[in-house]
Structures are given as C-alpha cells and as structure tokens.
Amino acid sequence: MDNCIFCKIAAKQIPAQIIYEDDDLLAFNDINPAAPIHFLIVPKKHLATLADCNASDTALLGKISLLAPKLAKELGCGYSVDTNGAPQGGFKTLFNTGPDGGQEVYHLHMHVIGGPRPWRRSLA
Numbered sequence: 259m260d261n262c263i264f265c266k267i268a269a270k271q272i273p274a275q276i277i278y279e280d281d282d283l284l285a286f287n288d289i290n291p292a293a294p295i296h297f298l299i300v301p302k303k304h305l306a307t308l309a310d311c312n313a314s315d316t317a318l319l320g321k322i323s324l325l326a327p328k329l330a331k332e333l334g335c336g337y338s339v340d341t342n343g344a345p346q347g348g349f350k351t352l353f354n355t356g357p358d359g360g361q362e363v364y365h366l367h368m369h370v371i372g373g374p375r376p377w378r379r380s381l382a
C-alpha cells in the first residue's frame with residue numbers, strides 16, 4: 259500500500275524499533291509512547307481498520323491477540339497472579355477504529371501499553 263507508514267515499516271523502508279517479527283506480524287515500539295512500555299502489533303498485510311477485517315482474517319486477529327501477552331511478559335509488563343492469588347502487572351490492549359475511535363494511522367494495529375503508573379497519557 260503506497261504511502262502507508264506501517265506498510266513501509268513492515269517493508270523495512272523506514273526504521274522502527276522492531277521487537278518481534280514472523281511471516282504475518284510485526285511488533286515495534288510506538289514512536290510516542292503513552293507509558294513506559296508501549297508497542298504496536300501490526301499485520302504485514304495492509305488492512306486499514308478492524309472494521310475492514312472479515313472471516314478470512316480470524317486467524318490473523320487471533321495471532322495478534324495471543325502475541326500481546328507473550329510480548330508484554332518479555333518486555334516486563336506481563337500479567338500474573340502471586341502466591342496469595344492477587345493479580346500483578348498487566349497491560350492495556352487497544353484497537354482504535356476511525357476518527358471517532360481516535361485512529362490516526364490507517365493500517366490495523368493493536369496498541370499494547372503497560373508498565374508502572376502513572377502513564378504519560380491515556381489513549382482510551
């Protein structure tokens with residue numbers, strides 16, 4: 259997709275701090291992080307928004323959802339339950355869709371945001 263910044267990152271035409279890559283997905287740090295840990299998971303294929311996905315994208319969306327907690331844990335904001343059963347850590351996952359959803363880049367991406375609070379800003 260011409261003039262899509264995340265397609266260009268996926269094609270390595272512009273740099274990003276890439277933290278994960280496989281045949282279908284790329285994850286990289288957000289250039290303007292809202293919190294100590296803030297990365298984006300994007301499909302390598304261009305899909306503009308969550309609303310543009312269909313049943314053929316089910317596996318892709320599942321992969322994105324399962325990658326989020328895995329990378330969050332690797333980067334230090336995983337979710338766990340301590341020996342007393344109390345929840346610990348964790349992160350926010352977010353797909354912004356369309357102007358009213360606050361979407362600025364029209365290439366599907368999941369935000370994964372975590373780390374100690376307070377955070378710099380809220381995307382919600």
Ligand code: 5GP
Pocket residue numbers: 263274275286287288289290291353354360361362363364
């Ligand atoms: P949206 O508002 O579309 O849900 O989120 C787009 C996100 O992409 C923003 O958090 C913004 O900081 C990030 N972003 C925009 N351009 C770039 C870029 O060139 N590189 C990286 N790494 N992140 C970007």
Ligand code: ZN
Pocket residue numbers: 259262263264265266303304305364365
């Ligand atoms: Zn794109």
